[in-house]
Structures are given as structure tokens and as C-alpha cells.
Amino acid sequence: MTIARGIIHWFRQTLGLIARNKVGFLGFVGLLFFIVLAFVMPLFVPLDKTSRVDKIYSPPSAEHILGTDFQGRDIFSLVVHGGRDVIVIAFLTGAISTLIAVVLGSTSALLGGAVDSAIMAAADFWLAIPTFPLLAVLATQIKLNDVWLLSLILALLSWATLTRAIRSQVLSLRQRDYVEAARSLGMSNGHIIFKEIMPNMMSYIAISLVFAMTAAVYAQGGLVFLGLLSFSDNNSWAVTIQLAWTRGAIFFKDSFLNIMAPVIAIALFQLSLVLFTRSLEEVFNPRLRTGV
Amino acid sequence: MMADPSLRAGDTSPNGDRPNAAEPSTPIIELDHVSRVFEQRRRRVKAVDDVSLAIQEGEVVCLVGESGCGKTTTGKMIAGLIHPSAGEIRYAGRDIWAMGKAEFQRYRLAVQLIHQDPYASLNPAHTVYGIMSAPLLQHGIAANHRQARERVRDLLSTVDLTPPDDFLDKYPHQLSGGQRQRVSVARALTVSPKVIVADEAVSMVDVSIRVSLLNMLTRLKRDLGVTFVFITHDLAVAKHFAWEGRIAVMYLGRIIEVGRTPQVINHPQHPYTRALLSAIPEADPRITRTKERLQLRSLDIPSLLNIPSGCSFHPRCPWFEEGLCEVSVPPLADVGADMRVACHVVARERAKEAA
Amino acid sequence: MSDLALLVEDLWVEYPARRGVVKAVRGVTFEVHRGETLALIGESGSGKTTLGLALVRLLPKAARIKRGRIMYYRNGTSQDILALNAEELRRFRWQECAMVFQGAQNALNPVLRIEAQFLDTARAHGLSDANAVRERAVELLKMVQLDPQRVLHSFPHELSGGMRQRVLIALGLLLQPQVIILDEPTTALDILTQRSIIEVLRRLRAQLDFSLIFISHDLSLAAELADRVATVYAGAIVEIGSVYDIFERPRHPYTLALTRSVPTVTGDMHPLASIPGSPPDLIAPPLGCAFHPRCPLATDQCKREEPPLERVGKEQMAACWHWREVNP
Numbered sequence: 001m002t003i004a005r006g007i008i009h010w011f012r013q014t015l016g017l018i019a020r021n022k023v024g025f026l027g028f029v030g031l032l033f034f035i036v037l038a039f040v041m042p043l044f045v046p047l048d049k050t051s052r053v054d055k056i057y058s059p060p061s062a063e064h065i066l067g068t069d070f071q072g073r074d075i076f077s078l079v080v081h082g083g084r085d086v087i088v089i090a091f092l093t094g095a096i097s098t099l100i101a102v103v104l105g106s107t108s109a110l111l112g113g114a115v116d117s118a119i120m121a122a123a124d125f126w127l128a129i130p131t132f133p134l135l136a137v138l139a140t141q142i143k144l145n146d147v148w149l150l151s152l153i154l155a156l157l158s159w160a161t162l163t164r165a166i167r168s169q170v171l172s173l174r175q176r177d178y179v180e181a182a183r184s185l186g187m188s189n190g191h192i193i194f195k196e197i198m199p200n201m202m203s204y205i206a207i208s209l210v211f212a213m214t215a216a217v218y219a220q221g222g223l224v225f226l227g228l229l230s231f232s233d234n235n236s237w238a239v240t241i242q243l244a245w246t247r248g249a250i251f252f253k254d255s256f257l258n259i260m261a262p263v264i265a266i267a268l269f270q271l272s273l274v275l276f277t278r279s280l281e282e283v284f285n286p287r288l289r290t291g292v
Numbered sequence: 293m294m295a296d297p298s299l300r301a302g303d304t305s306p307n308g309d310r311p312n313a314a315e316p317s318t319p320i321i322e323l324d325h326v327s328r329v330f331e332q333r334r335r336r337v338k339a340v341d342d343v344s345l346a347i348q349e350g351e352v353v354c355l356v357g358e359s360g361c362g363k364t365t366t367g368k369m370i371a372g373l374i375h376p377s378a379g380e381i382r383y384a385g386r387d388i389w390a391m392g393k394a395e396f397q398r399y400r401l402a403v404q405l406i407h408q409d410p411y412a413s414l415n416p417a418h419t420v421y422g423i424m425s426a427p428l429l430q431h432g433i434a435a436n437h438r439q440a441r442e443r444v445r446d447l448l449s450t451v452d453l454t455p456p457d458d459f460l461d462k463y464p465h466q467l468s469g470g471q472r473q474r475v476s477v478a479r480a481l482t483v484s485p486k487v488i489v490a491d492e493a494v495s496m497v498d499v500s501i502r503v504s505l506l507n508m509l510t511r512l513k514r515d516l517g518v519t520f521v522f523i524t525h526d527l528a529v530a531k532h533f534a535w536e537g538r539i540a541v542m543y544l545g546r547i548i549e550v551g552r553t554p555q556v557i558n559h560p561q562h563p564y565t566r567a568l569l570s571a572i573p574e575a576d577p578r579i580t581r582t583k584e585r586l587q588l589r590s591l592d593i594p595s596l597l598n599i600p601s602g603c604s605f606h607p608r609c610p611w612f613e614e615g616l617c618e619v620s621v622p623p624l625a626d627v628g629a630d631m632r633v634a635c636h637v638v639a640r641e642r643a644k645e646a647a
Numbered sequence: 648m649s650d651l652a653l654l655v656e657d658l659w660v661e662y663p664a665r666r667g668v669v670k671a672v673r674g675v676t677f678e679v680h681r682g683e684t685l686a687l688i689g690e691s692g693s694g695k696t697t698l699g700l701a702l703v704r705l706l707p708k709a710a711r712i713k714r715g716r717i718m719y720y721r722n723g724t725s726q727d728i729l730a731l732n733a734e735e736l737r738r739f740r741w742q743e744c745a746m747v748f749q750g751a752q753n754a755l756n757p758v759l760r761i762e763a764q765f766l767d768t769a770r771a772h773g774l775s776d777a778n779a780v781r782e783r784a785v786e787l788l789k790m791v792q793l794d795p796q797r798v799l800h801s802f803p804h805e806l807s808g809g810m811r812q813r814v815l816i817a818l819g820l821l822l823q824p825q826v827i828i829l830d831e832p833t834t835a836l837d838i839l840t841q842r843s844i845i846e847v848l849r850r851l852r853a854q855l856d857f858s859l860i861f862i863s864h865d866l867s868l869a870a871e872l873a874d875r876v877a878t879v880y881a882g883a884i885v886e887i888g889s890v891y892d893i894f895e896r897p898r899h900p901y902t903l904a905l906t907r908s909v910p911t912v913t914g915d916m917h918p919l920a921s922i923p924g925s926p927p928d929l930i931a932p933p934l935g936c937a938f939h940p941r942c943p944l945a946t947d948q949c950k951r952e953e954p955p956l957e958r959v960g961k962e963q964m965a966a967c968w969h970w971r972e973v974n975p
Contacts, residue, residue, distance in 0.1 A: 177413040184371055185427040185483060186400045195426065199417035358837035468925050498690040499864060503908040504921035528910040535916050557912060571842035573867035575909040577890045580870045583913065591792065591843050593807060
């Protein structure tokens with residue numbers, strides 16, 4: 001019972017902290033909206049797979065509120081179903097690259113010496129690789145239609161910058177007097193990393209994760225747009241944009257929303273993510289957790 | 293565990309702070325010709341230069357000096373947080389950097405450091421209980437949280453944070469500077485240290501809080517028999533805290549005078565110590581306005597990157613003698629009972645008196 | 648009252664904070680005479696710095712002067728500085744009253760040589776004769792015990808903390824203000840450097856005609872330099888008097904406790920008295936006398952009524968219901 005109450009308390013407190021920053025709260029609401037749109041709405045709005053030759057590029061109507069695409073499919077249903085993979089890939093990419101960065105960055109900072117030099121050299125080397133062309137080449141060799149595989153590859157491409165950032169954070173934090181005090185008290189390295197340093201990096205890590213997510217959204221969008229990436233059932237905002245582009249939707253006034261609806265969805269999702277970082281600051285700051 | 297006495301007897305270096313013959317016991321802390329050089333943008337900064345000092349168990353020793361004199365680096369070396377570049381630091385007669393893992397851990401816990409800045413020395417992410425229980429649980433001093441809580445309560449009372457329950461669940465930012473410093477001290481006490489190195493532990497708190505903090509530390513010293521290495525720039529604070537102990541005055545990385553506190557405060561020998569004492573403004577208009585001042589030859593403080601030759605104080609020293617002071621480094625030599633001074637002029641005068 | 652340089656009357660300053668309104672200055676009244684040195688002594692959070700900033704109207708935007716009057720007097724004329732417009736205020740700030748801030752490091756422009764900083768300051772106030780300004784700068788730098796040729800051509804980072812502090816003092820005197828305000832002039836400086844600053848200030852006061860107000864937590868600085876001392880507690884002056892009265896015959900329990908809590912180097916060991924409790928909260932200061940929770944003399948009256956600053960000696964005022972019982 002007390003655990004349940006504790007969770008409820010934590011939840012309310014966190015929500016309160018999120019709401020503390022108006023802009024951040026707006027981002028939070030936006031994210032909730034997209035999660036509902038991408039994961040709940042598909043249960044009610046079936047994916048429209050029927051081709052209707054008589055309804056190609058029709059303007060918004062009561063039946064198709066965002067109009068139809070080059071096959072006469074309902075754009076609204078495409079938007080509803082096109083979010084899931086975008087969001088999942090963004091999150092997985094963000095999580096994997098942040099995890100790599102935290103592990104490598106803190107190892108590098110804490111061990112120093114040869115390990116540090118090696119990791120940093122690898123990161124510099126990695127940063128020098130032109131990632132997008134590499135992705136393009138990769139896409140021609142491997143079939144990148146698996147969500148996990150794609151996330152992993154995107155994460156591998158973005159770890160270097162983040163690792164450098166995390167390393168410098170750890171380097172600065174480990175100079176703190178309280179870390180020195182912990183060393184003096186004979187605390188284990190695990191304690192120093194996870195109890196002394198990490199808690200003070202949580203907001204930084206969370207914000208890094210969110211920015212890694214936004215980068216992943218653009219990366220997958222770009223790959224799809226260039227036609228280097230395809231999804232089995234064509235249900236991604238990026239795919240919708242790519243099809244609208246290649247099938248000439250931009251040349252018809254009535255199909256304006258065919259390209260704009262997924263673009264707006266992506267833009268708003270990204271905006272929500274960026275705005276939400278404002279609240280993350282508040283959530284992870286112990287000064288604010290207890291309220292002064 | 294005891295160091296070979298014949299070895300010590302053989303150490304006749306005038307710069308060595310040899311234990312008094314009347315005190316044959318092994319010092320709890322001993323610095324033996326310790327130096328520390330920092331590499332700073334390819335330049336070598338000699339923060340501590342050939343410092344020797346023996347501290348007996350239960351003793352209070354103040355390291356006094358201005359910024360850049362090496363007192364903090366010395367303190368951190370005593371606490372095993374900085375490795376010396378040369379020389380040996382011994383705990384109970386054993387070189388700490390030659391110790392095995394388990395022995396080093398025992399030493400590490402026995403020597404605790406209190407930092408200057410109470411705003412930086414407590415992790416903002418944890419409550420007072422979290423901060424203090426971690427070492428108790430890690431080292432098995434408390435078997436579980438219930439025991440840890442009891443112990444933390446006791447320790448908070450020891451440092452006058454009462455009632456302790458008011459503080460257990462507070463975060464550092466909810467405490468005043470003085471209260472944080474008390475938590476810092478209580479945290480050090482969790483591992484029952486034998487030596488506490490207090491680095492400017494009272495300099496960042498307000499005047500009205502400072503005295504009660506000092507009194508609290510004095511009580512710990514008395515009740516727990518803790519050995520104190522008290523680092524401060526404030527000779528008045530040093531005087532009050534270490535009246536029964538010793539003061540070592542540092543200048544540009546070297547100890548230039550060391551002796552019993554009343555002796556150093558009331559009869560300083562080294563011109564630098566004299567200048568410092570005469571320069572200190574006092575909170576009494578009649579005393580401070582009539583105090584005799586020792587004028588220095590120069591107000592410029594030499595850079596650690598470019599320490600003057602010979603006696604490093606010579607460019608500022610009013611007693612400077614050309615051909616002597618800038619030529620050789622004066623050794624820290626006995627000039628009386630329990631009094632050592634590193635000054636060519638003082639040494640010569642004392643020798644004359646003795647003759 | 649012809650020798651009055653500055654008069655502050657019933658000054659109240661507040662600023663908003665997350666938790667509520669900080670009542671940083673609460674009804675402060677004092678005067679500074681020509682050529683006099685006044686020390687405002689208080690601990691951190693006593694409101695002394697806000698008070699200092701209010702005197703030159705350099706308060707942060709959020710702060711509000713709720714009430715009061717700040718008058719500067721010179722050559723028989725007076726200026727109400729709370730009534731000055733932006734242009735008048737700019738002129739006033741260097742020519743009538745200069746403030747030298749705590750942390751001398753940050754007050755000088757790091758990319759300009761010291762000479763340029765003197766010339767810029769002078770030019771901003773309509774002094775365009777560079778040679779005259781340079782001459783004056785050389786003279787002032789000599790007065791603060793610096794080598795003018797070396798210092799004028801240095802960048803701030805090439806000077807030590809004590810040298811920068813002295814440069815700032817010289818710069819503050821450039822336009823011959825009548826009042827100089829120093830905020831913690833010796834804090835964070837080494838003892839020998841502190842000593843040189845004290846000697847410099849003492850010499851300047853003997854040579855030039857200006858009033859000096861310094862704000863500090865350091866009682867010994869007041870003992871060294873001040874003619875009169877005011878003790879600030881919880882945003883109010885609780886005692887003001889000559890330096891000898893304050894240190895030898897304090898009439899406010901807080902002043903007494905402060906003087907008793909500072910160790911001295913000279914003389915015998917005497918036990919230090921500690922002040923119980925913690926510093927007051929300026930958002931919700933205690934009712935009645937703000938010092939009552941920490942005061943050994945506190946009675947019910949102290950908890951209810953705030954004592955006024957009343958005359959307790961020839962030139963000494965204290966705000967304590969029981970000042971007669973305060974026995975040093």
C-alpha cells in the first residue's frame with residue numbers, strides 16, 4: 001500500500017514539477033498528444049489501404065478530413081499510423097546512443113590515461129566520418145527495415161558527440177568537493193559514479209536524450225526521403241512525405257495537406273520534444289523537488 | 293608497525309622536523325621531505341617544496357599561510373587525496389603509498405578531510421540522511437537503515453544539529469552555511485577518524501556562526517581525542533583553536549616557522565611571521581591602531597611559477613642581506629625549545645646569543 | 648549641519664524572490680559628514696550590500712525603494728538622488744559618489760589597458776583633455792602605492808588582486824567625488840595585501856577631502872579605519888556610534904556579541920562568545936526586535952514591539968529596549 005502511495009506521490013510531484021515551467025508543460029502536453037495519436041488512435045482509425053482511383057488527391061472533406069493521396073487513400077489515417085515507428089525509432093536511438101555515451105564518456109573521464117585517450121581518439125575518428133553518405137551506402141547494402149536495427153545504426157552514428165559531452169560533464173563533476181569527500185570516506189567507485197556523479201547529471205542526460213531523439217527523427221526522415229529506407233507497410237510520416245514528393249502531390253493545390261500534414265506532425269513532435277526539455281531541468285533539480 | 297628508531301636517529305637533516313627525544317612514540321602523521329609539483333600548461337608549479345612535519349596523536353597542528361603557500365595541497369596529501377611528487381607521507385610509521393589495499397583503506401578512513409566550502413562539499417542530490425548513511429552502510433558500520441538512522445541521529449546531535457530529526461530529510465540547499473559545515477563534520481565522523489584535516493573549515497561562515505563551529509570542533513578534539521590538522525589563513529583563528537598545539541607557518545610551499553602556538557603568536561621569529569602578525573587588523577580600535585608594523589620591502593607577491601632564489605621571502609624581507617639570503621635556501625633549524633625557523637639572519641643571531 | 652555629506656532617511660528597499668518579498672532594508676536612517684569614514688558592519692544576508700547599492704541607485708531592476716530619502720550635500724547645495732533622472736544619475740555616480748565593488752577582478756574591463764579605463768571614464772563625464780586625465784591618473788596611482796608607468800600600460804589580468812583593488816580605488820577618485828563607497832574592500836585578499844589597502848585608504852583620507860563609507864562583515868576593518876560604525880542586522884541599523892563607543896561600550900546585544908566573537912591575535916587568550924541561533928530570514932523577519940530569538944536579554948516586550956533607534960550616549964544610538972542592561 002505504501003509503495004503504491006509512494007508511486008502516486010512521486011507521480012503527482014513530478015507532474016507538478018513539469019507544470020512548473022509553462023513552456024515545458026506545453027511540450028509535455030504535445031508529447032502526450034503524439035503518444036495518444038500514434039499508439040492509441042490506430043486502434044480506432046484503421047489504416048486505409050484501399051486504392052480509390054476516383055478520389056486521387058481530393059481536398060479535405062467530411063469523409064477525409066485531410067484529403068487523400070495519390071492512390072486516393074485517407075491521409076488522416078496515414079498520419080495516425082505514421083507516427084509509431086518514427087517515435088519508437090527516435091526513442092530507441094536516443095536511448096541507445098545516450099547509454100553508449102554515458103558508459104563510454106564516464107569511463108573515459110573516470111579512468112583517464114590510455115583508456116581516455118583511446119576512447120577520445122575513437123570519438124574524434126568517428127566524428128570525422130561523413131555520416132549521412134555512410135548511411136546512404138549502408139542502406140544500399142543492408143535492408144534497413146527493422147526498427148531495432150535502424151535504431152542501433154542511427155545510435156552508432158551519433159554516439160561520438162554525446163560521449164564527448166558526457167565526458168566533459170563527468171570531468172567537471174568529479175572535481176567537486178563532495179566527490180573528493182566520498183573518496184576520502186572510502187566509498188566504492190560504483191557509489192561515486194552512480195550516487196555522487198550521476199544524480200547531478202540526470203537533467204543533462206535526459207536533455208541529451210531528447211536532443212538525440214530529435215536528431216534521430218531527422219535522420220530517419222532524411223533517409224526515407226532520399227528513398228534509401230523503406231518500411232514494410234509504408235506507415236511512416238516520412239514515407240508519406242516521400243511519396244507525396246515523388247508522386248507529384250506538390251503540384252496540386254488540393255493535395256497540399258498530403259505533404260504538409262506529415263511535415264507538420266514531424267515539426268510539432270520535434271517542437272514538443274524541445275519544449276519538454278525545459279521541464280526536465282525542473283524535474284531533476286533536487287533544489288526544486290522539495291520546494292524552497 | 294613501528295619505524296626503525298635507528299633510521300630516524302640517522303636522519304639529521306636540518307630541514308627535518310625530528311620528533312622530540314622526549315616523545316619517543318611514532319607520530320600518527322609524518323611528512324618526510326614532501327614536495328608536490330603541478331604541471332600547469334607545461335609549466336611546473338612547485339606547490340609544496342620539501343616539507344617535513346611530524347604530528348603526534350591527539351595533537352593540534354595549524355598550517356597557516358596566505359593563498360598559494362601550499363597549505364591546502366599539504367592537507368590533501370595528508371588525507372591521501374593527492375600523491376606527493378617526492379618524499380614520503382607516513383601514517384603510524386607506514387608509508388601510505390606503499391600500503392596494501394586493505395591497509396590503505398584503513399588509513400583512508402582514519403584521516404578525514406573537512407572542506408572549506410560548505411556549499412560545494414555536500415552533494416545537492418542527497419538528503420542529510422542519504423549523505424551520512426552511505427559510508428555507514430558501505431563499511432558495515434551500520435548493518436541496516438534502521439541502525440544507520442540511529443547512528444546518524446547520534447552524530448547530528450554530536451555536531452549540535454538538534455533535534456536531529458529536523459535535519460535527517462533535509463537537502464543541503466535547505467540548510468544554512470553553518471549547518472552544512474556541521475553536516476560535513478558529522479559525515480567525517482561516521483568513519484570514526486583519528487585525524488581530521490580541516491581546510492579553512494570556518495572561513496566561509498559568518499562571524500556569529502564561526503565561534504560556535506570552532507567551539508564544536510574544540511569539543512570534538514577534547515571528547516574524541518581526534519588529532520587535528522587545522523588549515524587556515526587566519527592567525528587569530530589558529531591561535532584560538534590551537535593554543536595548546538603547534539602552528540606551522542608556510543610561505544610559497546615551504547614551512548618557514550614552526551613552534552608551540554603561544555610562542556609563535558607572541559614571539560614570532562621569522563620576519564614573514566612577524567610581518568603577518570603585525571599586519572593583521574584586529575577587532576579592537578585601540579590595539580589595531582597602535583600596533584607596531586613591520587614594513588616590507590615590496591608588496592608584490594612572487595608567483596609560484598617563478599619562486600625567488602635562496603630564501604623565497606628575500607625580495608620582500610626587511611632584514612634582507614645581500615650575498616646571503618638570495619644565495620641559499622635557509623634550513624628549518626632549531627632556534628629554541630620546540631621552535632624551528634628557516635631564516636639565515638635569525639639563525640645567526642641565535643648562534644651569537646648562544647656563544 | 649553644513650558639514651553634512653550624505654543623509655539617508657527612513658529608507659526601505661524590497662525585492663521579490665521565489666519564496667516571497669525580501670525586506671532587505673527596513674527603515675534605515677543615518678548621516679555621513681564631510682571627511683568622515685563610516686563603516687556599515689553586518690553579516691551575510693543582513694541587507695548591507697543592498698543598502699550600499701541603494702545609496703548610488705544601482706539596485707537590480709526587481710528591487711524597489713519603497714520609501715525614504717537619500718540626500719547628497721555639496722557646497723551648500725543638495726541633491727535628492729531618488730529624484731534624479733538617468734542623465735543626472737550618470738553624472739552623479741562618478742562625480743559625487745563612486746562605488747567600488749566587491750570582487751575587484753570583475754569590475755575592470757579585461758580587454759582594455761588601465762590607462763584606457765581611466766580615459767574612458769573621464770570622457771564619459773565630459774573630460775576630453777587626455778593629458779590632464781593622464782596626469783591625474785598618475786598622481787592617484789602614486790597615492791595608492793602603485794607604479795603608474797607600469798600599471799597604466801597593463802591589462803587587468805597582469806595585476807594582482809590587491810593591485811586591481813587599488814586601481815579601482817584610484818579610478819573611483821578620478822572625478823573627485825565627495826563620497827566613496829567600498830563594498831568589502833579587503834575580502835578575499837591576503838593579510839599583507841589587506842594591510843596595504845588599509846594603509847592606502849588611510850593615506851588617501853589624509854590627503855584628499857572625501858567621505859568614505861565601507862560595507863564589510865569584517866569588524867577589524869572597522870576598528871582600523873572607521874570614525875563611526877553602524878551595525879546592521881536584518882536590514883536595519885541596530886546601533887551606530889563612534890568606533891570607540893561601538894567596540895568598547897556597545898549598547899546593543901548584537902554589537903556586543905559580535906565584538907566578543909572575533910578572536911584577536913594580540914593579547915591573552917580569552918574565551919570567545921558564540922551567538923546562538925541562525926541569521927534572520929529577511930523574507931519573514933522575526934516580529935518585534937529582529938534579534939530577539941538570539942538575544943540573552945529578550946523579554947516579552949522584545950517579541951512584540953520593535954525598538955526604535957534611540958540616543959544612548961552623546962553620539963551613540965541603539966535600537967534595544969534593554970540597552971541599559973547591555974554590559975560590556
